[in-house]
Amino acid sequence: MTFIxxxxxxLFLAVFTVLFVILVFPALAFGxxxxxxxxxxxxRRVLAALKLICGVSYRVEGAENICxxxxxxxxxxxxxxxxIVLFALFPKPAMVLKKELVRVPVYGWWVGSSGNIVxxxxxxxxxxxxxxxxxxxxxxxxxxxxxxxxxxRSTPGERLDYQPGIAGVxxxxxxxxxxxxxxxxxxxxxxxxxxxxxxxxIRILPPIASGLHRKKFMPLLKAQIESARPDLSDxxxxxxxxxxxxxxxx
Numbered sequence: 001m002t003f004i005x006x007x008x009x010x011l012f013l014a015v016f017t018v019l020f021v022i023l024v025f026p027a028l029a030f031g032x033x034x035x036x037x038x039x040x041x042x043x044r045r046v047l048a049a050l051k052l053i054c055g056v057s058y059r060v061e062g063a064e065n066i067c068x069x070x071x072x073x074x075x076x077x078x079x080x081x082x083x084i085v086l087f088a089l090f091p092k093p094a095m096v097l098k099k100e101l102v103r104v105p106v107y108g109w110w111v112g113s114s115g116n117i118v119x120x121x122x123x124x125x126x127x128x129x130x131x132x133x134x135x136x137x138x139x140x141x142x143x144x145x146x147x148x149x150x151x152x153r154s155t156p157g158e159r160l161d162y163q164p165g166i167a168g169v170x171x172x173x174x175x176x177x178x179x180x181x182x183x184x185x186x187x188x189x190x191x192x193x194x195x196x197x198x199x200x201x202i203r204i205l206p207p208i209a210s211g212l213h214r215k216k217f218m219p220l221l222k223a224q225i226e227s228a229r230p231d232l233s234d235x236x237x238x239x240x241x242x243x244x245x246x247x248x249x250x
Contacts, residue, residue, distance in 0.1 A: 054197060182200060
């Protein structure tokens with residue numbers, strides 16, 4: 001049943017996204033803020049469908065730490081879920097995306113037009129300098145720039161090194177950094193399509209002040225996120241049934 005419900009949601013997500021982009025295409029003519037508002041609507045509908053179809057809900061802890069002004073938002077990364085919920089929660093989000101994502105038909109084209117920041121990781125140090133400069137400009141304009149300092153998705157319970165790009169953004173923007181911790185990978189599985197019923201916990205932590213030296217900022221950020229990650233607690237990670245696991249295996 002879990003696999004069937006997950007398949008229905010995957011189909012819904014694909015069809016809804018295509019129809020949504022077609023219907024709101026005129027929003028492009030009204031600028032970035034209008035497109036961002038449309039994207040927030042998409043995010044909220046997807047989260048509602050995830051709960052209705054798959055039984056995956058979420059709770060927010062520390063909502064009082066959601067800032068209204070320009071800031072860095074640094075989150076651990078386990079699935080597509082956090083890219084959706086963070087865009088919905090913060091008032092003026094700008095997501096840092098890898099270049100490969102904007103090549104995805106329809107979805108990539110749309111998110112690339114929404115004021116997000118696209119990074120070509122193959123460009124190395126040049127890309128990091130451009131990221132820092134672009135992110136600083138977005139933050140100065142009041143955006144909350146969302147980054148995933150691990151640089152890639154991890155599995156529940158896994159710890160990865162943090163990439164240095166966020167330190168460059170932190171220094172260039174001279175602003176606060178809001179750490180975020182969650183356990184989305186327990187319920188939105190990657191790779192595969194499986195969605196395990198249950199409740200995702202997302203914790204918005206108190207901001208780290210601006211102006212810290214890189215050697216202090218990086219370990220502090222990692223310690224705060226990892227100490228708050230629900231999947232690093234003593235609670236076991238829920239696993240699919242053997243049948244569901246077999247059906248979603250590549």
